[in-house]
Amino acid sequence: MLKKIYLILIIIGISCFVTIVPLSATDEINIESTYDSGTYYNQIHDLKLISDKENINIYYTTNGSTPNESSKLYNQSKSIMIHQNTTLKFIGYNVTNSSQTSQVYTFDFIIDENSTITPNLVAGTYYNQIHNLRVSSSSGGVIYYTTDGSTPNNQSNLYDGDVIMIHHSQSLKFISYDKKGVGSQIYSYQYIIDENPNITPNIKPGTYYSEIHTLKVSSSSNGTIYYTTDGSAPTNKSKKYDGKVIMVHHSQILKFILYSDTSNSKVFSYNYTINKSPVTANPSSKKINKNFKVSLSIKGNGKIYYKLNNDAYKLYSKPIKITKSSKLNFYGKDSLGHDSNVLTKKYVIDKVVPKIKSSSPKSYGKLKGKNVVIAYSEKIDKVNSKSLSKITLINTKNKKKVSIDVKILNNKLIISPKAKLKPNIKYYIVIPKKTIKDIAGNIFSPLKQYKLTFKV
Known part of the structure; x- marks a missing residue:
């Protein structure tokens, strides 16, 4: 029993002897912080500074200035509070030899209680697959994410800075973690991929017989519709469709396009013809x-x-x-x-055959002008293209034909001799049968010829 007591006293004596050995002038003073430099999502209320040697006074600053013995003395029984972005600098001094110091330690703390995770492409509707989505954290924390709409944590996909591919509509959720493993709020971004959006009118394109006052269009996907009415290609600088009726007063080609925040659809063209006499x-x-x-x-x-x-x-x-x-x-x-x-x-x-109303000259009368004019009861025409050439003017004295021109003017047949007719000689005009007809097709004198005799 006495041996055990002596042994304990010896150990205690040795231990006490070690702790009271003065610090050697060549010993290095090392000081550690319970928090590393970095970003934290909460204020720090329990930061402590720990020296690996005894009899060390630690002085520190929180404004970025270099600490010395005139700086604030660290109380080892309390914690340093970090409420905002702070540069903490501290140095250790040997109590018995103030010329013996540690290096100056510098720790930078960023307090980001509103850390954000932001994508380079805004959430919304896209008309093509996304091949270049990236995200960044305002605090520089470690980001994890999910693509199936589930809640992310530090066991989810680690974001390594590379692009995220979105081939179909997805809900992406992100979280970042600070140095202490404290997570930020969760950020959710919905991406809708619609590679075949449609813009559909409530009235089909085509031919209509009066003005259209009720034309509206709708899109199958989210976005803003722009349109033109002059056949030109629309852009997001064109007229914005506000959901009201479009008036079509005359034949027009209407063209529409759909814009989301970052992309646009193809152009949809609809042709409306207004024909009021179809x-x-x-x-x-x-x-x-x-x-x-x-x-x-x-x-x-x-x-x-x-x-x-x-x-x-x-x-x-x-x-x-x-x-x-x-x-x-x-x-x-x-x-x-x-x-x-x-x-x-x-x-x-009209089944009435045209009749001759008058002639100038009259039958057996005298021709006083240059032309022979025969007037019918209605408008006339030739039976065929050769009909008028069959009409003849005959000199009764020598029985010879006189060259003539024949034309029709409304209901009149006009015969013009090409040569001067001789006075006091009888002439007669012969109009063969089936030569003249009316507009309805009734043929004048279908069974016999017409003969007009006159004298100059």
Whole structure:
């Protein structure tokens, strides 16, 4: 028992002897801080300075100036408080030999209680895949992230500064950690990838029969729509679509484009034709001596309505038979229910053969002018291209033909001798049968020729 007591006393004596050995002039003084330089997301309330030697006074500054024995003396029973960005400098002095000091230690502390993580591309809608997304921390902390919308922590993907590829719509979440392992708030960024955005009008492009007052467009993706109405390519400097109706007063090519914050879609082009008279009739008008049919056609996908004379309007489905002189009214109705202008065509069925009303000179009369003029009861025409060449002027004395020019002017047949006719000699004009007809096609004198005798 006495041996054990002696042994304990010897050990205590040795220990006490070691601690009271004076610091050698050649010993190096080392001082450590419980916090390393760096960024912290909370204020520091428990920073301590620890020397590896006894009898060391530590002096420090927090304004970046060089510390000395006139600086603030560190109280080892208390902590240094760091409330803001601070440069902490400290030095140790040997209590028994003030000429023996440690080096000056410098620690820089950044207190960033509002640390942010910012991407180089703003969150939003993109019309192409993203191949160049990067993020940065305002505090320089270590960043971790997820791409599946889950909450990140220090076991998530470590961001190494390289680009993040986004091939489809994703919710990216980030967190950064300071030197003490304290995490920042979580930052979430939603990226929508829509490689095929559409801009769709509520009225299909095509032909319409009156002005359009209800045209609107919508997009399948987020973004701002811009458009032009003159056929030029739109940009984000063009007119901004505000969701109200676009008025189409005449035929126009409307072009639209969709812009997100950083990209744009392709150009969408829609052609609107305003045709207020889209229906055509074939024949458009006619004077004829027999029954016939009129066909109606329309531009676009509208329907045709018509009426004959005083009948009610009805839907057109097949050619219209005309059996008497008639007035045909018709119009088109487009897919919006808009009516076109009403057009009117007149058709005449004339079965009356034209007659000669007068002649100058009269039969067996005297020609006083240069031309022989035969007037018919209505407007006339030649039966064919050779008809007028068959009309002849004969000198009754020598039975020879006189060279003539023949022309038709409305209801008149004008015969002009090319040579001067001799006085007191009888001449006669012969108009063969089937030479002259009216506009309806009724042929004058179909069975016999016409003969006009006169004297100069």
